[in-house]
Amino acid sequence: MESTPKVKALLNRIDTEKEKCVLSLEQKQFFEANGYLVIKRLFDFEELYSLKQRFIQVAKGLVDKGNSTIVREAVLLKKGLKGEEAINKIQEIHFDDVFMSYTEHPKLLSVLSQFIGDNIRVMNSMFINKPPGTTQHPPHQDLFYFPFRPAEKIIASWTAIDDVTEENGCLFVIPRSHKLNHLYPHGHAPNTNKLYHGILDESVYDTGKWVQLAMSPGDTVFFHPLLVHGSGPNVATRYRKAITAHYASGSCHYVDVGGTVQELAAKDIEAEAKRRGFNVSFVDTWRYKSKQVMGARSNL
Template sequence: MCILPFHALERKNVSANVPQTYKLSEEQLTFYKDNGYLVIKGLIEFTTLYACKQRFIQISKGLIDRGFITITKNPFSKPGLTGEDAINKIQELLYDDVFSGYSENPQLLDVVSQLIGPNIMGVHYMFINKPPGTGVHPPHQDLHYFPFRPADRIVAAWTAVDHVSEENGCLYVIPGSHRSPLYEHDYPRDEEGKLMKLYHGILDPKAAPENARVPLAMAPGDTVFFHPLLVHGSGPNTSKVLLR
Protein backbone atom coordinates (compact mmCIF):
# COMPACT_ATOMS: atom_id res chain seq x y z
CA MET A 1 0.00 0.00 0.00
CA CYS A 2 1.17 3.50 -0.73
CA ILE A 3 0.35 6.33 1.62
CA LEU A 4 1.24 9.99 1.24
CA PRO A 5 0.17 12.88 3.49
CA PHE A 6 -0.01 16.19 1.64
CA HIS A 7 0.54 19.70 2.95
CA ALA A 8 1.98 21.37 -0.34
CA LEU A 9 3.73 19.71 -3.95
CA GLU A 10 5.18 20.96 -7.18
CA ARG A 11 3.66 19.26 -10.22
CA LYS A 12 6.09 17.64 -12.65
CA ASN A 13 5.82 15.89 -16.00
CA VAL A 14 4.08 12.50 -15.97
CA SER A 15 2.89 10.08 -18.61
CA ALA A 16 0.65 11.66 -21.23
CA ASN A 17 -1.59 8.59 -20.93
CA VAL A 18 -2.65 9.55 -17.41
CA PRO A 19 -5.73 11.83 -17.23
CA GLN A 20 -4.78 15.27 -15.95
CA THR A 21 -7.85 16.01 -13.83
CA TYR A 22 -10.40 14.37 -11.56
CA LYS A 23 -13.37 16.55 -10.69
CA LEU A 24 -14.98 15.78 -7.36
CA SER A 25 -18.76 16.01 -7.22
CA GLU A 26 -20.60 18.05 -4.60
CA GLU A 27 -21.74 14.75 -3.10
CA GLN A 28 -18.14 13.57 -2.74
CA LEU A 29 -17.01 16.85 -1.21
CA THR A 30 -19.90 16.77 1.25
CA PHE A 31 -19.13 13.15 2.16
CA TYR A 32 -15.50 14.04 2.92
CA LYS A 33 -16.55 17.06 4.99
CA ASP A 34 -19.07 15.03 7.00
CA ASN A 35 -17.12 11.79 7.42
CA GLY A 36 -13.45 12.81 7.21
CA TYR A 37 -12.59 10.38 4.42
CA LEU A 38 -13.40 9.62 0.78
CA VAL A 39 -12.71 6.49 -1.29
CA ILE A 40 -12.23 6.86 -5.06
CA LYS A 41 -12.29 3.63 -7.04
CA GLY A 42 -9.53 2.92 -9.58
CA LEU A 43 -7.84 6.30 -9.28
CA ILE A 44 -4.28 5.03 -9.80
CA GLU A 45 -3.58 3.08 -12.98
CA PHE A 46 -1.96 -0.37 -13.19
CA THR A 47 1.35 0.86 -14.65
CA THR A 48 2.12 2.98 -11.59
CA LEU A 49 0.99 0.28 -9.15
CA TYR A 50 3.13 -2.38 -10.84
CA ALA A 51 6.19 -0.12 -10.95
CA CYS A 52 5.88 0.72 -7.24
CA LYS A 53 5.39 -2.92 -6.27
CA GLN A 54 8.44 -4.05 -8.25
CA ARG A 55 10.53 -1.22 -6.80
CA PHE A 56 9.54 -2.29 -3.30
CA ILE A 57 10.61 -5.88 -4.00
CA GLN A 58 13.94 -4.73 -5.46
CA ILE A 59 14.68 -2.56 -2.42
CA SER A 60 13.59 -5.26 0.04
CA LYS A 61 15.97 -7.76 -1.58
CA GLY A 62 18.84 -5.29 -1.77
CA LEU A 63 18.99 -5.48 -5.57
CA ILE A 64 19.35 -1.71 -6.06
CA ASP A 65 20.82 1.25 -4.22
CA ARG A 66 17.98 2.55 -2.05
CA GLY A 67 19.43 6.04 -1.68
CA PHE A 68 17.64 7.93 1.12
CA ILE A 69 14.93 5.30 1.52
CA THR A 70 14.68 3.84 5.02
CA ILE A 71 13.53 0.29 5.80
CA THR A 72 11.52 -0.86 8.81
CA LYS A 73 11.66 -4.59 9.43
CA ASN A 74 8.80 -6.45 11.07
CA PRO A 75 10.03 -7.36 14.58
CA PHE A 76 7.31 -10.02 14.85
CA SER A 77 8.07 -11.87 11.61
CA LYS A 78 8.94 -15.56 11.79
CA PRO A 79 12.66 -16.45 12.03
CA GLY A 80 14.32 -17.09 8.70
CA LEU A 81 12.16 -14.79 6.60
CA THR A 82 14.07 -12.54 4.21
CA GLY A 83 13.41 -9.84 1.62
CA GLU A 84 9.89 -8.43 1.40
CA ASP A 85 8.52 -11.16 3.71
CA ALA A 86 10.36 -9.55 6.65
CA ILE A 87 9.69 -5.89 5.78
CA ASN A 88 6.97 -3.83 7.45
CA LYS A 89 7.43 -0.61 5.43
CA ILE A 90 9.85 1.56 3.51
CA GLN A 91 9.82 5.35 3.84
CA GLU A 92 11.24 8.61 2.43
CA LEU A 93 10.15 7.78 -1.12
CA LEU A 94 9.33 11.26 -2.46
CA TYR A 95 12.57 11.66 -4.40
CA ASP A 96 12.80 8.13 -5.78
CA ASP A 97 12.62 8.07 -9.59
CA VAL A 98 10.03 5.26 -9.60
CA PHE A 99 7.88 6.06 -6.58
CA SER A 100 7.58 9.68 -7.74
CA GLY A 101 5.29 8.37 -10.48
CA TYR A 102 2.69 7.97 -7.74
CA SER A 103 3.29 11.22 -5.87
CA GLU A 104 3.20 13.21 -9.13
CA ASN A 105 0.04 11.57 -10.50
CA PRO A 106 -2.02 14.53 -11.83
CA GLN A 107 -5.40 13.07 -10.88
CA LEU A 108 -4.19 12.39 -7.33
CA LEU A 109 -2.91 15.95 -7.03
CA ASP A 110 -6.12 17.36 -8.49
CA VAL A 111 -8.20 15.58 -5.85
CA VAL A 112 -5.85 16.77 -3.09
CA SER A 113 -6.09 20.39 -4.29
CA GLN A 114 -9.89 20.22 -4.15
CA LEU A 115 -9.80 18.93 -0.55
CA ILE A 116 -7.17 21.25 0.97
CA GLY A 117 -6.55 23.99 -1.61
CA PRO A 118 -3.71 24.82 -4.04
CA ASN A 119 0.05 25.11 -3.39
CA ILE A 120 0.31 21.56 -2.07
CA MET A 121 3.43 19.72 -0.93
CA GLY A 122 4.11 16.03 -0.28
CA VAL A 123 5.31 15.57 3.28
CA HIS A 124 5.89 11.88 3.92
CA TYR A 125 5.60 8.93 1.53
CA MET A 126 5.76 5.29 2.55
CA PHE A 127 5.02 1.84 1.15
CA ILE A 128 3.40 -0.44 3.73
CA ASN A 129 3.73 -4.21 3.58
CA LYS A 130 1.60 -6.67 5.57
CA PRO A 131 2.83 -10.26 5.18
CA PRO A 132 0.63 -13.05 6.58
CA GLY A 133 0.82 -13.05 10.36
CA THR A 134 1.23 -9.26 10.63
CA GLY A 135 -0.71 -7.91 13.60
CA VAL A 136 -3.01 -4.95 14.03
CA HIS A 137 -2.18 -1.30 13.57
CA PRO A 138 -3.99 0.20 16.58
CA PRO A 139 -6.42 3.12 16.19
CA HIS A 140 -4.58 6.40 15.81
CA GLN A 141 -4.69 9.88 14.25
CA ASP A 142 -2.00 10.92 11.78
CA LEU A 143 -1.85 14.43 13.23
CA HIS A 144 -0.09 12.90 16.24
CA TYR A 145 3.00 12.52 14.02
CA PHE A 146 2.90 15.92 12.28
CA PRO A 147 4.57 19.05 13.71
CA PHE A 148 2.73 21.36 11.28
CA ARG A 149 -0.77 22.83 11.19
CA PRO A 150 -3.58 23.65 10.45
CA ALA A 151 -5.16 20.20 10.37
CA ASP A 152 -7.76 21.15 7.75
CA ARG A 153 -4.93 21.88 5.29
CA ILE A 154 -3.56 18.33 5.53
CA VAL A 155 -4.86 15.19 3.85
CA ALA A 156 -3.48 11.67 3.46
CA ALA A 157 -3.78 9.60 0.28
CA TRP A 158 -3.67 5.81 0.76
CA THR A 159 -3.75 3.55 -2.31
CA ALA A 160 -4.21 -0.22 -2.39
CA VAL A 161 -1.57 -1.95 -4.52
CA ASP A 162 -3.12 -5.41 -4.03
CA HIS A 163 -6.66 -6.41 -3.09
CA VAL A 164 -7.26 -5.62 0.58
CA SER A 165 -9.98 -7.08 2.79
CA GLU A 166 -10.74 -7.69 6.43
CA GLU A 167 -9.05 -11.10 6.11
CA ASN A 168 -5.69 -9.64 5.11
CA GLY A 169 -5.80 -6.56 7.31
CA CYS A 170 -7.46 -3.68 5.47
CA LEU A 171 -7.86 -0.21 6.91
CA TYR A 172 -10.85 0.70 9.03
CA VAL A 173 -12.09 4.22 9.81
CA ILE A 174 -14.37 5.84 12.37
CA PRO A 175 -16.60 8.13 10.24
CA GLY A 176 -16.91 11.64 11.64
CA SER A 177 -14.06 11.19 14.12
CA HIS A 178 -12.11 13.98 12.40
CA ARG A 179 -14.20 16.35 14.52
CA SER A 180 -12.60 14.88 17.66
CA PRO A 181 -9.66 16.49 19.44
CA LEU A 182 -6.18 15.04 19.13
CA TYR A 183 -6.23 12.11 21.53
CA GLU A 184 -3.30 11.08 23.72
CA HIS A 185 -1.17 8.44 21.97
CA ASP A 186 1.35 5.97 23.32
CA TYR A 187 2.34 2.34 22.91
CA PRO A 188 -0.84 0.34 23.52
CA ARG A 189 -1.01 -3.08 25.18
CA ASP A 190 -2.27 -6.29 23.64
CA GLU A 191 -4.81 -8.65 25.19
CA GLU A 192 -2.05 -10.19 27.32
CA GLY A 193 -0.97 -6.79 28.65
CA LYS A 194 2.27 -6.64 26.65
CA LEU A 195 3.39 -3.35 25.10
CA MET A 196 2.92 -3.16 21.31
CA LYS A 197 6.10 -1.28 20.37
CA LEU A 198 5.67 -1.11 16.61
CA TYR A 199 3.09 1.72 16.55
CA HIS A 200 1.65 4.40 18.78
CA GLY A 201 -2.08 4.14 19.35
CA ILE A 202 -4.89 6.07 21.03
CA LEU A 203 -5.08 5.24 24.72
CA ASP A 204 -8.79 6.07 25.14
CA PRO A 205 -10.68 2.80 24.46
CA LYS A 206 -13.84 4.81 23.66
CA ALA A 207 -12.22 6.50 20.64
CA ALA A 208 -12.59 3.49 18.29
CA PRO A 209 -15.33 1.10 19.49
CA GLU A 210 -15.62 -2.08 17.45
CA ASN A 211 -19.19 -1.33 16.35
CA ALA A 212 -18.17 2.06 14.91
CA ARG A 213 -15.32 0.76 12.73
CA VAL A 214 -15.97 0.79 8.98
CA PRO A 215 -13.62 -1.57 7.08
CA LEU A 216 -12.36 -0.31 3.72
CA ALA A 217 -12.09 -3.31 1.41
CA MET A 218 -10.32 -1.99 -1.69
CA ALA A 219 -9.17 -3.19 -5.11
CA PRO A 220 -5.80 -2.26 -6.67
CA GLY A 221 -5.78 1.42 -7.57
CA ASP A 222 -8.58 2.38 -5.18
CA THR A 223 -7.51 5.37 -3.10
CA VAL A 224 -8.82 6.71 0.19
CA PHE A 225 -8.22 10.32 1.20
CA PHE A 226 -8.58 11.12 4.89
CA HIS A 227 -8.29 13.99 7.37
CA PRO A 228 -5.33 13.84 9.81
CA LEU A 229 -7.66 13.79 12.83
CA LEU A 230 -9.67 10.84 11.51
CA VAL A 231 -9.36 7.87 13.85
CA HIS A 232 -8.30 4.83 11.83
CA GLY A 233 -6.27 1.64 12.04
CA SER A 234 -6.05 -1.80 10.46
CA GLY A 235 -6.63 -5.40 11.42
CA PRO A 236 -4.25 -8.37 11.35
CA ASN A 237 -3.39 -10.24 8.17
CA THR A 238 -4.81 -13.69 8.83
CA SER A 239 -4.49 -14.85 5.21
CA LYS A 240 -1.71 -16.88 3.64
CA VAL A 241 -1.10 -14.50 0.73
CA LEU A 242 1.38 -11.61 0.78
CA LEU A 243 -0.37 -8.22 0.95
CA ARG A 244 1.13 -5.01 -0.43
Protein backbone atom coordinates in the same frame (compact mmCIF):
# COMPACT_ATOMS: atom_id res chain seq x y z
CA MET B 1 2.72 15.83 -41.71
CA GLU B 2 4.19 17.55 -38.66
CA SER B 3 1.65 18.96 -36.20
CA THR B 4 1.28 22.71 -36.07
CA PRO B 5 1.93 24.56 -32.77
CA LYS B 6 -1.85 25.01 -32.39
CA VAL B 7 -2.46 21.25 -32.79
CA LYS B 8 0.37 20.42 -30.37
CA ALA B 9 -1.07 22.81 -27.80
CA LEU B 10 -4.49 21.20 -28.18
CA LEU B 11 -3.06 17.68 -27.76
CA ASN B 12 -1.13 18.76 -24.68
CA ARG B 13 -4.31 20.22 -23.21
CA ILE B 14 -6.18 16.96 -23.88
CA ASP B 15 -3.41 14.95 -22.19
CA THR B 16 -3.53 17.28 -19.19
CA GLU B 17 -7.30 16.94 -18.93
CA LYS B 18 -6.93 13.13 -18.84
CA GLU B 19 -4.77 13.49 -15.72
CA LYS B 20 -7.41 15.48 -13.84
CA CYS B 21 -9.96 14.03 -11.47
CA VAL B 22 -12.70 16.54 -10.74
CA LEU B 23 -14.66 15.75 -7.59
CA SER B 24 -18.41 16.06 -7.50
CA LEU B 25 -20.19 18.18 -4.91
CA GLU B 26 -21.45 14.95 -3.31
CA GLN B 27 -17.89 13.62 -2.95
CA LYS B 28 -16.68 16.83 -1.34
CA GLN B 29 -19.64 16.85 1.03
CA PHE B 30 -19.03 13.20 1.97
CA PHE B 31 -15.41 13.99 2.85
CA GLU B 32 -16.42 17.03 4.87
CA ALA B 33 -19.05 15.05 6.80
CA ASN B 34 -17.17 11.76 7.31
CA GLY B 35 -13.48 12.66 7.18
CA TYR B 36 -12.63 10.27 4.36
CA LEU B 37 -13.43 9.57 0.72
CA VAL B 38 -12.74 6.47 -1.40
CA ILE B 39 -12.25 6.94 -5.15
CA LYS B 40 -12.42 3.69 -7.09
CA ARG B 41 -9.71 2.76 -9.63
CA LEU B 42 -7.84 6.05 -9.46
CA PHE B 43 -4.66 4.24 -10.59
CA ASP B 44 -4.39 1.64 -13.34
CA PHE B 45 -2.63 -1.72 -13.47
CA GLU B 46 0.53 -0.49 -15.22
CA GLU B 47 1.10 2.21 -12.62
CA LEU B 48 0.59 -0.21 -9.73
CA TYR B 49 2.81 -2.85 -11.33
CA SER B 50 5.67 -0.35 -11.67
CA LEU B 51 5.41 0.55 -7.97
CA LYS B 52 5.29 -3.09 -6.88
CA GLN B 53 8.35 -3.95 -8.99
CA ARG B 54 10.26 -1.03 -7.47
CA PHE B 55 9.46 -2.30 -3.99
CA ILE B 56 10.78 -5.75 -4.89
CA GLN B 57 13.99 -4.21 -6.30
CA VAL B 58 14.58 -2.28 -3.07
CA ALA B 59 13.66 -5.26 -0.89
CA LYS B 60 16.17 -7.47 -2.69
CA GLY B 61 18.88 -4.82 -2.65
CA LEU B 62 18.96 -4.60 -6.44
CA VAL B 63 18.76 -0.79 -6.30
CA ASP B 64 20.02 1.74 -3.79
CA LYS B 65 17.33 2.61 -1.26
CA GLY B 66 18.62 6.20 -1.21
CA ASN B 67 16.94 8.33 1.45
CA SER B 68 14.34 5.67 2.17
CA THR B 69 14.19 3.63 5.37
CA ILE B 70 13.31 -0.07 5.41
CA VAL B 71 11.17 -1.04 8.41
CA ARG B 72 10.96 -4.72 9.31
CA GLU B 73 8.25 -6.45 11.32
CA ALA B 74 9.69 -7.44 14.72
CA VAL B 75 7.31 -10.38 15.15
CA LEU B 76 8.37 -11.84 11.78
CA LEU B 77 12.08 -11.28 12.41
CA LYS B 78 11.79 -13.31 15.60
CA LYS B 79 10.43 -16.16 13.47
CA GLY B 80 13.60 -16.04 11.35
CA LEU B 81 11.96 -14.59 8.26
CA LYS B 82 14.05 -12.41 5.95
CA GLY B 83 13.76 -10.16 2.90
CA GLU B 84 10.30 -9.37 1.59
CA GLU B 85 8.75 -11.81 4.09
CA ALA B 86 9.83 -9.62 7.03
CA ILE B 87 9.56 -6.09 5.59
CA ASN B 88 6.59 -4.14 6.91
CA LYS B 89 7.21 -0.97 4.88
CA ILE B 90 9.65 1.31 3.16
CA GLN B 91 9.20 4.91 4.24
CA GLU B 92 10.30 8.32 2.93
CA ILE B 93 10.01 7.10 -0.66
CA HIS B 94 9.05 10.43 -2.24
CA PHE B 95 12.62 11.13 -3.39
CA ASP B 96 12.84 7.84 -5.32
CA ASP B 97 12.62 8.22 -9.11
CA VAL B 98 9.95 5.52 -9.42
CA PHE B 99 7.94 5.94 -6.23
CA MET B 100 7.61 9.67 -6.90
CA SER B 101 5.46 8.73 -9.90
CA TYR B 102 2.83 8.08 -7.23
CA THR B 103 3.49 10.92 -4.78
CA GLU B 104 3.62 13.44 -7.65
CA HIS B 105 1.05 11.87 -9.96
CA PRO B 106 -0.98 14.62 -11.69
CA LYS B 107 -4.26 12.83 -11.02
CA LEU B 108 -3.45 12.53 -7.32
CA LEU B 109 -2.35 16.17 -7.08
CA SER B 110 -5.54 17.15 -8.87
CA VAL B 111 -7.65 15.60 -6.10
CA LEU B 112 -5.44 16.96 -3.32
CA SER B 113 -5.63 20.50 -4.67
CA GLN B 114 -9.42 20.43 -4.40
CA PHE B 115 -9.06 19.86 -0.66
CA ILE B 116 -5.98 21.85 0.40
CA GLY B 117 -5.22 24.21 -2.50
CA ASP B 118 -2.60 24.41 -5.24
CA ASN B 119 0.48 24.85 -3.04
CA ILE B 120 1.28 21.32 -1.90
CA ARG B 121 4.15 19.71 -0.02
CA VAL B 122 4.52 15.97 0.51
CA MET B 123 5.49 15.48 4.16
CA ASN B 124 5.70 11.72 4.49
CA SER B 125 5.36 8.63 2.30
CA MET B 126 5.40 4.85 2.63
CA PHE B 127 5.16 1.69 0.57
CA ILE B 128 3.45 -0.75 2.93
CA ASN B 129 4.10 -4.46 2.38
CA LYS B 130 2.22 -6.09 5.30
CA PRO B 131 3.28 -9.76 4.98
CA PRO B 132 1.20 -12.63 6.41
CA GLY B 133 1.56 -12.61 10.20
CA THR B 134 1.85 -8.83 10.46
CA THR B 135 0.25 -7.35 13.58
CA GLN B 136 -2.48 -4.73 13.71
CA HIS B 137 -1.98 -0.97 13.55
CA PRO B 138 -4.10 0.24 16.49
CA PRO B 139 -6.58 3.15 16.28
CA HIS B 140 -4.67 6.41 15.96
CA GLN B 141 -4.76 9.88 14.43
CA ASP B 142 -2.08 11.03 12.01
CA LEU B 143 -2.03 14.55 13.46
CA PHE B 144 -0.38 13.07 16.56
CA TYR B 145 2.86 12.92 14.53
CA PHE B 146 2.60 16.32 12.81
CA PRO B 147 3.97 19.55 14.33
CA PHE B 148 2.22 21.69 11.73
CA ARG B 149 -1.23 23.20 11.38
CA PRO B 150 -4.02 23.86 10.52
CA ALA B 151 -5.38 20.32 10.39
CA GLU B 152 -7.85 21.26 7.63
CA LYS B 153 -4.91 21.88 5.31
CA ILE B 154 -3.41 18.40 5.82
CA ILE B 155 -4.59 15.26 4.02
CA ALA B 156 -3.49 11.68 3.40
CA SER B 157 -3.83 9.46 0.35
CA TRP B 158 -3.72 5.65 0.63
CA THR B 159 -3.88 3.44 -2.46
CA ALA B 160 -4.43 -0.32 -2.55
CA ILE B 161 -1.91 -2.17 -4.72
CA ASP B 162 -3.26 -5.64 -3.88
CA ASP B 163 -6.81 -6.63 -3.04
CA VAL B 164 -7.35 -5.37 0.51
CA THR B 165 -9.76 -7.29 2.73
CA GLU B 166 -10.54 -7.67 6.43
CA GLU B 167 -8.65 -10.98 6.34
CA ASN B 168 -5.36 -9.43 5.20
CA GLY B 169 -5.71 -6.32 7.35
CA CYS B 170 -7.60 -3.57 5.56
CA LEU B 171 -7.93 -0.07 6.94
CA PHE B 172 -10.78 0.74 9.29
CA VAL B 173 -12.07 4.23 10.06
CA ILE B 174 -14.45 5.81 12.56
CA PRO B 175 -16.53 8.11 10.36
CA ARG B 176 -17.03 11.68 11.60
CA SER B 177 -14.44 11.25 14.37
CA HIS B 178 -12.59 14.24 12.93
CA LYS B 179 -15.62 16.41 13.71
CA LEU B 180 -14.77 16.29 17.43
CA ASN B 181 -11.72 18.42 16.61
CA HIS B 182 -9.94 16.51 19.36
CA LEU B 183 -6.44 15.00 19.39
CA TYR B 184 -6.48 12.02 21.74
CA PRO B 185 -3.57 11.08 24.01
CA HIS B 186 -1.60 8.23 22.40
CA GLY B 187 0.73 5.67 23.91
CA HIS B 188 2.98 2.80 22.88
CA ALA B 189 0.87 -0.07 21.64
CA PRO B 190 1.90 -3.58 22.77
CA ASN B 191 2.93 -6.18 20.20
CA THR B 192 3.22 -3.67 17.36
CA ASN B 193 6.01 -2.02 15.41
CA LYS B 194 8.31 0.60 16.86
CA LEU B 195 6.79 4.09 16.59
CA TYR B 196 3.30 2.64 16.25
CA HIS B 197 1.27 4.55 18.81
CA GLY B 198 -2.33 3.86 19.72
CA ILE B 199 -5.07 6.02 21.21
CA LEU B 200 -5.41 5.42 24.96
CA ASP B 201 -9.15 6.17 25.15
CA GLU B 202 -10.87 2.77 25.14
CA SER B 203 -14.00 4.18 23.47
CA VAL B 204 -12.30 4.09 20.05
CA TYR B 205 -11.79 0.32 20.38
CA ASP B 206 -15.52 -0.28 20.07
CA THR B 207 -15.50 -2.20 16.79
CA GLY B 208 -19.15 -1.37 16.30
CA LYS B 209 -17.99 2.14 15.37
CA TRP B 210 -15.48 0.91 12.80
CA VAL B 211 -16.08 0.92 9.06
CA GLN B 212 -13.84 -1.59 7.26
CA LEU B 213 -12.47 -0.28 3.95
CA ALA B 214 -12.14 -3.30 1.70
CA MET B 215 -10.54 -2.04 -1.51
CA SER B 216 -9.50 -3.27 -4.96
CA PRO B 217 -6.15 -2.46 -6.64
CA GLY B 218 -6.05 1.20 -7.65
CA ASP B 219 -8.76 2.28 -5.20
CA THR B 220 -7.61 5.29 -3.20
CA VAL B 221 -8.87 6.68 0.09
CA PHE B 222 -8.24 10.27 1.19
CA PHE B 223 -8.61 11.13 4.87
CA HIS B 224 -8.42 13.96 7.41
CA PRO B 225 -5.50 13.91 9.93
CA LEU B 226 -7.89 13.86 12.93
CA LEU B 227 -9.85 10.87 11.61
CA VAL B 228 -9.47 7.88 13.92
CA HIS B 229 -8.28 4.92 11.86
CA GLY B 230 -6.07 1.84 11.92
CA SER B 231 -5.71 -1.56 10.29
CA GLY B 232 -6.18 -5.14 11.33
CA PRO B 233 -3.60 -7.95 11.45
CA ASN B 234 -2.84 -9.91 8.30
CA VAL B 235 -4.17 -13.38 9.05
CA ALA B 236 -4.27 -14.36 5.36
CA THR B 237 -1.59 -16.22 3.41
CA ARG B 238 -0.99 -13.35 0.97
CA TYR B 239 0.61 -9.92 1.19
CA ARG B 240 -1.33 -6.67 1.50
CA LYS B 241 0.63 -4.07 -0.43
CA ALA B 242 -0.38 -0.41 -0.48
CA ILE B 243 1.22 2.99 -0.97
CA THR B 244 0.45 6.12 1.03
CA ALA B 245 1.55 9.72 1.49
CA HIS B 246 0.66 12.72 3.63
CA TYR B 247 0.43 16.20 2.20
CA ALA B 248 0.19 19.70 3.65
CA SER B 249 -0.66 23.05 2.14
CA GLY B 250 2.14 25.56 1.76
CA SER B 251 0.09 27.87 3.96
CA CYS B 252 0.64 25.59 6.97
CA HIS B 253 3.05 26.57 9.72
CA TYR B 254 5.02 24.72 12.38
CA VAL B 255 3.83 24.74 15.99
CA ASP B 256 5.42 24.03 19.37
CA VAL B 257 4.03 20.75 20.73
CA GLY B 258 5.64 21.18 24.16
CA GLY B 259 3.18 20.53 26.96
CA THR B 260 0.71 18.79 24.63
CA VAL B 261 -0.28 15.18 23.97
CA GLN B 262 2.24 15.22 21.09
CA GLU B 263 5.28 15.36 23.37
CA LEU B 264 5.56 11.57 23.20
CA ALA B 265 5.67 11.64 19.39
CA ALA B 266 8.30 14.38 19.46
CA LYS B 267 10.45 12.48 21.95
CA ASP B 268 10.25 9.20 20.05
CA ILE B 269 10.91 10.71 16.63
CA GLU B 270 13.86 12.77 17.89
CA ALA B 271 15.29 9.64 19.56
CA GLU B 272 14.91 7.66 16.33
CA ALA B 273 16.66 10.42 14.36
CA LYS B 274 19.51 10.43 16.90
CA ARG B 275 19.82 6.64 16.62
CA ARG B 276 20.38 7.17 12.90
CA GLY B 277 23.04 9.79 13.56
CA PHE B 278 20.98 12.98 13.21
CA ASN B 279 20.70 15.36 16.15
CA VAL B 280 17.66 17.31 14.98
CA SER B 281 14.45 18.63 16.51
CA PHE B 282 10.96 17.26 15.94
CA VAL B 283 10.15 20.17 13.62
CA ASP B 284 13.42 19.89 11.72
CA THR B 285 12.87 16.20 10.95
CA TRP B 286 9.74 17.23 9.04
CA ARG B 287 11.37 20.24 7.46
CA TYR B 288 14.29 18.21 6.11
CA LYS B 289 12.38 15.22 4.81
CA SER B 290 9.45 17.02 3.14
CA LYS B 291 9.35 18.04 -0.51
CA GLN B 292 7.46 20.62 -2.55
CA VAL B 293 5.41 18.91 -5.26
CA MET B 294 3.06 21.64 -6.47
CA GLY B 295 3.13 25.44 -6.36
CA ALA B 296 5.69 27.87 -4.93
CA ARG B 297 8.03 27.25 -2.00
CA SER B 298 5.93 26.93 1.15
CA ASN B 299 6.24 27.98 4.80
CA LEU B 300 7.16 24.39 5.61
